[in-house]
Amino acid sequence: MPHATGSFHVSDMAEDPYKELADGAKLTRASGAQDYRGDIEGRGNVQWLMSYRPDGTAHFVGIWHVQGSVDGHDGSFAIESIGEFDGKQSHGSWSIVEGLGEGELAGLKGSGRLTAPGGADASYELDYELG
Numbered sequence: 001m002p003h004a005t006g007s008f009h010v011s012d013m014a015e016d017p018y019k020e021l022a023d024g025a026k027l028t029r030a031s032g033a034q035d036y037r038g039d040i041e042g043r044g045n046v047q048w049l050m051s052y053r054p055d056g057t058a059h060f061v062g063i064w065h066v067q068g069s070v071d072g073h074d075g076s077f078a079i080e081s082i083g084e085f086d087g088k089q090s091h092g093s094w095s096i097v098e099g100l101g102e103g104e105l106a107g108l109k110g111s112g113r114l115t116a117p118g119g120a121d122a123s124y125e126l127d128y129e130l131g
Contacts, residue, residue: 004070004112004126006038011120015050023054034064040124042068046081058085060092073130075103081114090116094126107131 015030030048044066052058064079078100083092094112101108110128 001110001127001129002071004039004128005124006036006040007121007123008034008036008040008044009121010034015048024052024056025054026052028052036066036068036124038124039071040066040068040126042066044068050085056087059083060085060090063097064094070105070108070126070128070130073104075101075105075108077101077105077108083114089118090114090122094124096126096128105130 011033013032015028017026017028019027028050030050032046034044036042036044044064046062046064048060048062050058050060060083062081064081067076078097080095080097081092083090092114094114096108096110098109107130108128109131110126112124112126114122114124116122
């Protein structure tokens with residue numbers, strides 16, 4: 001199974017709380033745009049739902065849409081992501097949402113992970129196959 005690695009830069013991010021809870025906990029909705037480098041090249045958008053605990057840590061789920069290429073194959077695809085923010089950095093898993101790929105990425109399947117050490121830059125790994 002091919003293994004893709006690289007980084008992405010968050011070029012735009014907005015976050016709004018939709019529910020304030022006790023002791024500073026809150027639920028938020030966030031959206032962002034990313035530029036991908038490495039084995040994935042292109043541009044993406046993400047929608048997050050985040051659950052912040054009173055200590056500032058958070059759990060998140062998101063759906064990403066990426067337009068570009070994976071190892072030279074052009075098209076687009078969607079990713080589901082689940083992860084944790086420890087107050088300084090984020091770690092999460094990626095899973096390709098099957099059936100949403102387009103172009104040469106129409107049959108894309110796979111899973112991986114992301115690491116965001118704080119700030120606008122993060123890294124990714126993705127084990128994938130093209131169907």
